[in-house]
Amino acid sequence: MKYAIALLLATVAGPGFAQAVVEDFKPSSLNQPGQQFPQVNSQGYARFRITAPDAQNVKVSLGLGGRGGTTLAKAADGSWTGTTAGPLDQGFHYYHLTVDGGTFNDPGALNFYGSVRWESGIEIPAQDADFYALKDVPHGHIDQILFPSPSTGTSRRAFVYTPPGYDKNARTRYPVLYLQHGWGEDETAWSNQGHANLIMDNLIAAGGTRPFIIVMTYGMTNDIKPGSPGGLAAFDIKPFQTVLVNELIPYVDAHFRTLTDPRHRAMAGLSMGGFETKLITATNLDKFAYIGLLSGGTFSLDDVNRTPGFKDKVKLAFVSFGSRELDGGMRGPPGGPPSDPRANAAAIKQAGVNSVFYVSPDTGHEFQTWRRSLKQFAPLLFRD
Amino acid sequence: MKYAIALLLATVAGPGFAQAVVEDFKPSSLNQPGQQFPQVNSQGYARFRITAPDAQNVKVSLGLGGRGGTTLAKAADGSWTGTTAGPLDQGFHYYHLTVDGGTFNDPGALNFYGSVRWESGIEIPAQDADFYALKDVPHGHIDQILFPSPSTGTSRRAFVYTPPGYDKNARTRYPVLYLQHGWGEDETAWSNQGHANLIMDNLIAAGGTRPFIIVMTYGMTNDIKPGSPGGLAAFDIKPFQTVLVNELIPYVDAHFRTLTDPRHRAMAGLSMGGFETKLITATNLDKFAYIGLLSGGTFSLDDVNRTPGFKDKVKLAFVSFGSRELDGGMRGPPGGPPSDPRANAAAIKQAGVNSVFYVSPDTGHEFQTWRRSLKQFAPLLFRD
Numbered sequence: 001m002k003y004a005i006a007l008l009l010a011t012v013a014g015p016g017f018a019q020a021v022v023e024d025f026k027p028s029s030l031n032q033p034g035q036q037f038p039q040v041n042s043q044g045y046a047r048f049r050i051t052a053p054d055a056q057n058v059k060v061s062l063g064l065g066g067r068g069g070t071t072l073a074k075a076a077d078g079s080w081t082g083t084t085a086g087p088l089d090q091g092f093h094y095y096h097l098t099v100d101g102g103t104f105n106d107p108g109a110l111n112f113y114g115s116v117r118w119e120s121g122i123e124i125p126a127q128d129a130d131f132y133a134l135k136d137v138p139h140g141h142i143d144q145i146l147f148p149s150p151s152t153g154t155s156r157r158a159f160v161y162t163p164p165g166y167d168k169n170a171r172t173r174y175p176v177l178y179l180q181h182g183w184g185e186d187e188t189a190w191s192n193q194g195h196a197n198l199i200m201d202n203l204i205a206a207g208g209t210r211p212f213i214i215v216m217t218y219g220m221t222n223d224i225k226p227g228s229p230g231g232l233a234a235f236d237i238k239p240f241q242t243v244l245v246n247e248l249i250p251y252v253d254a255h256f257r258t259l260t261d262p263r264h265r266a267m268a269g270l271s272m273g274g275f276e277t278k279l280i281t282a283t284n285l286d287k288f289a290y291i292g293l294l295s296g297g298t299f300s301l302d303d304v305n306r307t308p309g310f311k312d313k314v315k316l317a318f319v320s321f322g323s324r325e326l327d328g329g330m331r332g333p334p335g336g337p338p339s340d341p342r343a344n345a346a347a348i349k350q351a352g353v354n355s356v357f358y359v360s361p362d363t364g365h366e367f368q369t370w371r372r373s374l375k376q377f378a379p380l381l382f383r384d
Numbered sequence: 385m386k387y388a389i390a391l392l393l394a395t396v397a398g399p400g401f402a403q404a405v406v407e408d409f410k411p412s413s414l415n416q417p418g419q420q421f422p423q424v425n426s427q428g429y430a431r432f433r434i435t436a437p438d439a440q441n442v443k444v445s446l447g448l449g450g451r452g453g454t455t456l457a458k459a460a461d462g463s464w465t466g467t468t469a470g471p472l473d474q475g476f477h478y479y480h481l482t483v484d485g486g487t488f489n490d491p492g493a494l495n496f497y498g499s500v501r502w503e504s505g506i507e508i509p510a511q512d513a514d515f516y517a518l519k520d521v522p523h524g525h526i527d528q529i530l531f532p533s534p535s536t537g538t539s540r541r542a543f544v545y546t547p548p549g550y551d552k553n554a555r556t557r558y559p560v561l562y563l564q565h566g567w568g569e570d571e572t573a574w575s576n577q578g579h580a581n582l583i584m585d586n587l588i589a590a591g592g593t594r595p596f597i598i599v600m601t602y603g604m605t606n607d608i609k610p611g612s613p614g615g616l617a618a619f620d621i622k623p624f625q626t627v628l629v630n631e632l633i634p635y636v637d638a639h640f641r642t643l644t645d646p647r648h649r650a651m652a653g654l655s656m657g658g659f660e661t662k663l664i665t666a667t668n669l670d671k672f673a674y675i676g677l678l679s680g681g682t683f684s685l686d687d688v689n690r691t692p693g694f695k696d697k698v699k700l701a702f703v704s705f706g707s708r709e710l711d712g713g714m715r716g717p718p719g720g721p722p723s724d725p726r727a728n729a730a731a732i733k734q735a736g737v738n739s740v741f742y743v744s745p746d747t748g749h750e751f752q753t754w755r756r757s758l759k760q761f762a763p764l765l766f767r768d
Contacts, residue, residue, distance in 0.1 A: 032501055052486030054440045078485060097488075101462065102436030104481075104488040111495055111502060117416055118495060134539055139530035141544075141639075144575075146523035155518055160525075167639045170554060191528075255525075255551045 021045055021083065028109065028122045030092075035108035044087030044124045046070075048106065053078025055100050062088065062095035062122065089324075090126035091368025092193050094119040112193050115184040121193065126368060131375050132195035137205035138164030142197055147251040151242045152221060158248060159187055160256060161197050163204055163211035173257045175212040175264035175382040177290075178244065179374075180219045180273025187218045193367045199374050209378040215252055217244065219269070219276055237279040245284055263315060263384045268292030268377060270370045278303075285313040290381050292318040294373040295325055295365055298341040299355070304348050311352055315384065318377050319345050320358040322369035356380060405429055405467065412493065412506045414476075419492035428471030428508045430454075432490065437462025439484050446472065446479035446506065473708075474510035475752025476577050478503040496577050499568040505577065516579035516755050521589035522548030526581055531635035535626045536605060542632060543571055544640060545581050547588055547595035557641045559596040559648035559766040561674075562628065563758075564603045564657025571602045577751045583758050593762040599636055601628065603653070603660055621663040629668055647699060647768050652676030652761060654754045662687075669697040674765050676702040678757040679709055679749055682725040683739070688732050695736055699768065702761050703729050704742040706753035740764060
């Protein structure tokens with residue numbers, strides 16, 4: 001459950017010294033239309049304002065790394081306001097309110113699915129935000145599909161990013177990346193929180209990657225039962241592997257113009273999605289030649305040696321983390337033995353694997369790490 | 385603003401007599417994963433439960449037609465529970481909580497964009513729910529597109545439903561329906577609240593309609609400014625007309641396999657979207673031959689006579705309402721003269737217009753009316 005907890009915590013960007021708060025707060029880019037709060041300033045502080053005139057106490061879960069969030073203070077007009085005690089990491093953060101002991105979302109902010117519920121979201125403008133900005137470039141589409149899933153007895157939802165030009169080039173076929181969300185998230189995460197489509201649109205416009213399709217579906221197939229929020233304990237990969245490999249891939253290959261050989265199919269995932277990626281690809285190297293684990297484990301020399309065909313078939317073993325995850329000693333997948341991801345990446349490279357290791361500066365177990373990881377990963381794919 | 389207000393109110397299904405509440409409550413189908421509340425019973429009562437141990441008062445906006453919602457009562461364990469004083473109309477309802485004077489969403493329910501914010505939603509199972517149920521039939525896709533909009537200086541979002549088979553029949557071209565949401569809603573409404581895609585999938589599977597494309601975009605282009613929630617006062621159709629006619633239609637015709645003559649293009653909308661449909665089609669009969677106003681005004685004989693080309697060019701003038709809207713005297717578009725929609729529909733039919741008038745039984749200014757209206761409207765389209 002280490003990963004699940006890490007997902008809920010924001011970390012502090014700066015060292016411990018006090019700094020004056022600059023009063024240039026602006027509404028967060030993720031606010032609901034017309035909403036003035038929450039706000040962020042140029043230093044990365046967040047300020048919250050909630051109207052609840054009869055409330056006894058109002059708190060925001062977002063604060064300095066696990067140290068209890070931000071307590072709001074009541075003003076004469078019945079509003080509650082508070083500012084984080086320091087700057088937050090750049091990028092996206094989940095949060096929620098506690099109002100008189102109850103958990104609610106901030107009515108000013110948009111909602112994003114994380115920790116098995118729709119949470120409020122806030123965006124701390126990042127220095128490198130340009131790579132996922134909405135720009136005047138050709139845009140791909142995101143198709144919502146409902147694919148038949150006999151193993152789960154329903155039609156399941158997935159999102160399929162098709163790159164700009166897909167509609168025009170009626171005979172061109174494309175490689176496919178299967179891209180998974182983390183624990184408590186769902187198939188909306190990579191588009192809504194991750195801006196995967198905009199990252200691809202911008203990369204493609206700049207000639208930075210080969211155009212390819214991205215497929216995103218729900219990976220907690222085995223996990224959600226009414227009344228029991230999912231966990232990683234006793235994780236069984238089979239139900240999701242069946243959905244992905246036996247049901248989704250054939251549907252995508254039948255309904256989209258894909259290249260269907262393993263050298264044109266990749267799988268990657270963040271956090272729990274990386275854990276799933278490692279498990280599924282290990283027994284399906286005839287289907288996936290490119291693999292990415294984003295804050296979701298590593299490949300040790302042992303992994304490589306005991307996985308038949310790994311050295312021959314895997315064209316890329318990409319592993320990434322946020323720098324704060326490494327600082328914090330988060331090493332390896334949940335439940336697995338602790339190991340040094342950087343040393344692992346070097347060891348398998350030495351052994352002949354095309355191993356790429358990326359560390360996102362000054363970010364933790366959050367979406368800014370994964371946005372940057374996708375930007376690094378995409379250009380390395382399907383280069384045979 | 386009459387329409388905006390009507391959007392927020394639920395109405396009572398039954399007459400005034402008291403009935404025993406049947407204790408067969410089940411979680412609403414629109415709850416967040418694993419959430420037990422809100423619940424609905426077989427009679428259409430809704431029951432809410434909120435955890436907020438230190439709160440002073442908790443209320444739900446949903447209740448009997450404008451009579452103040454439902455007040456929850458506190459139990460010893462810190463939870464607040466309450467049941468509506470009577471059955472609610474079948475179908476979808478927006479609602480929110482008031483906790484100690486603040487407006488919040490129900491953490492148990494999914495959110496839907498209405499009244500210029502993301503609101504909680506609840507579904508009262510309808511007798512005719514089968515026509516928008518997720519079934520084991522071929523499913524169309526919903527594409528999220530970002531189309532260039534020079535007039536608004538950005539890339540704008542739209543959703544495009546493509547029918548089952550669209551991917552397979554690479555030479556088939558399809559008619560297109562442009563379908564608009566109501567005041568305070570956005571381009572997500574017809575899919576999320578309306579199930580437009582499932583209605584089409586089911587109709588097509590049963591041979592009940594010709595397959596066609598549906599395009600849904602944001603229609604409050606002129607209306608939303610930070611700090612000032614939109615209204616219908618001083619409504620100017622030009623900004624949205626420019627986006628729809630000059631920017632979106634050319635993009636759709638360039639990126640999807642459409643039939644581009646007016647006899648293969650329709651426009652319809654609900655509430656404010658019907659108002660927009662009437663204004664835009666009136667000056668663009670060279671582009672749209674099929675028109676639908678769903679709880680969004682009527683075509684009077686006067687309208688027909690003073691619109692050049694109406695009688696020759698319009699192949700269908702479809703008007704619908706929920707029965708409770710007619711009972712309540714809601715007649716004609718906001719700001720317009722009151723007129724009897726049924727008499728108007730009969731008068732223009734007499735004058736030679738293919739006029740179809742539909743009334744949804746026992747529903748008001750809510751999505752069940754519009755789901756049923758789409759089901760009635762679709763089979764009448766593109767029948768030349």
